[in-house]
Amino acid sequence: MVQSRQSGILVFQKKNKEIIWSGIVTGKIKVVIGARSALFLPFKKLGLIIVDEEHDQSYKQDEGVIYNARDMAISRASFENIPVNLITAVPSVETFQNIKKKKYKLSKLENRYQNASLPNYEIIDLNNAKMEKQSWISNEIIEKVNIHLKKKDQILFFLNRRGFSPNVLCKKCYDTFSCPNCSINLVYHKIRGNLLCHYCGYKTHLEKNCKKDGKCDFIFSGPGVERISEEVKKKFPNKIVEIFSSDTMNKKSSKDKLEKITNNEIEILVGTQLISKGFHFPNLNCIVVIDIDLSSNGHDLRSAEKNLQLYHQLSGRAGRTGKSATIYFQSYNINNNMISDITNKNPENFLEKEIRIRKINNLPPFQRFISLILTGDNENKLEKEALRFKLFLENKICGKILGPVNAPIFRLKRKYRVRLLIRGLKTLKLQNSLAKLIPKYKFTSGIKLSVDVDPISFN
Numbered sequence: 001m002v003q004s005r006q007s008g009i010l011v012f013q014k015k016n017k018e019i020i021w022s023g024i025v026t027g028k029i030k031v032v033i034g035a036r037s038a039l040f041l042p043f044k045k046l047g048l049i050i051v052d053e054e055h056d057q058s059y060k061q062d063e064g065v066i067y068n069a070r071d072m073a074i075s076r077a078s079f080e081n082i083p084v085n086l087i088t089a090v091p092s093v094e095t096f097q098n099i100k101k102k103k104y105k106l107s108k109l110e111n112r113y114q115n116a117s118l119p120n121y122e123i124i125d126l127n128n129a130k131m132e133k134q135s136w137i138s139n140e141i142i143e144k145v146n147i148h149l150k151k152k153d154q155i156l157f158f159l160n161r162r163g164f165s166p167n168v169l170c171k172k173c174y175d176t177f178s179c180p181n182c183s184i185n186l187v188y189h190k191i192r193g194n195l196l197c198h199y200c201g202y203k204t205h206l207e208k209n210c211k212k213d214g215k216c217d218f219i220f221s222g223p224g225v226e227r228i229s230e231e232v233k234k235k236f237p238n239k240i241v242e243i244f245s246s247d248t249m250n251k252k253s254s255k256d257k258l259e260k261i262t263n264n265e266i267e268i269l270v271g272t273q274l275i276s277k278g279f280h281f282p283n284l285n286c287i288v289v290i291d292i293d294l295s296s297n298g299h300d301l302r303s304a305e306k307n308l309q310l311y312h313q314l315s316g317r318a319g320r321t322g323k324s325a326t327i328y329f330q331s332y333n334i335n336n337n338m339i340s341d342i343t344n345k346n347p348e349n350f351l352e353k354e355i356r357i358r359k360i361n362n363l364p365p366f367q368r369f370i371s372l373i374l375t376g377d378n379e380n381k382l383e384k385e386a387l388r389f390k391l392f393l394e395n396k397i398c399g400k401i402l403g404p405v406n407a408p409i410f411r412l413k414r415k416y417r418v419r420l421l422i423r424g425l426k427t428l429k430l431q432n433s434l435a436k437l438i439p440k441y442k443f444t445s446g447i448k449l450s451v452d453v454d455p456i457s458f459n
């Protein structure tokens, strides 16, 4: 919960918790602005729930008690018999389907704030661009950005990857750095001077004894925002450049930085998707997407939807005060349909298409998916257990069980992970039968099960 005492708003910290709880119980507090956990507060007479950015995947809590706070808000509103407002620029496919089925009523804002027009889009074909080695910004972009800079437009270079480089490889022995706890490459963070696992937080130094001789000699393949920021500083040497990612914006200094960005004291930003989250930067009129990465990882049925939402929301950061704004997409794959979907001013075209694909293939929201993830220390024991568990469930539930397969991230936080996927009709029968069965199964010690109904992540 937000902000300071001066504005009469209390932050939901330990010392304020009591005041907030009693204020809610007695009905003294009339409005609560909260994160996921606010849904569990003991409201006395709740009248309305508003879910902002309803499509946002972070409503799903993936660890501990797995739930989707958006769906929980809808359920709570239904129990209390009160309205719930879902707010979004690009609805999730589930919500869009509910609008089509007339389960939800739709209200549209036809104009942007202060009647600003939507940004223009330009696609830069990297196949024809001559670029130096270890460079990711084309000459065409440099020219265009210079024109924007002359007009005092703020520039954002967007790349959704933290750190300096996601792949570190020894020239001599070809060894890479991977996390000892997870089956994941470590990301090199040059500013902090270490390699970091983005999943478990494991850290190490950039130094290794080489299998060939002496110390390893590293090359970095691929960029993160830190590396792009180095290139930007080289190409625009007199400009003030700042990185905008969870590594640079989580600290106390971030308030100061936000003020500087708003006042146009920072000329060029290099940012991750953190910047797409609802910030208002009045001078931001040029966004360069370094490489529009639309490579859908085959296991994620929502990757097209996620991309559309991300780039739409990113576009929404530009041209917010009425000046003309342009988003440039650098890409090697300019024939991708996804680019035309993203640049289409009407996201409903994409959603209609996506609904058709999901329907033909019996995917959510037309079927229910339930992920069963088994984790354990011993790979062999885990695989056997997963098979045994599948046999136990099979023919006893109203759904089809796929798997077991190794999870795309096979090892996470020192545990091996195996997945089963249940596909079934969208009736409560499936969940109920599963809820009755699971307690009757005795797992071998050391093996844990997580059940994820309507999974968002398939990692």
Ligand SMILES: [Zn+2]
Pocket: 179, 180, 181, 182, 184, 197, 198, 199, 200, 201, 202, 413
């Ligand atoms: Zn790790």
Ligand SMILES: [Zn+2]
Pocket: 170, 171, 172, 173, 174, 175, 209, 210, 211, 212, 215, 216, 217
């Ligand atoms: Zn080596």
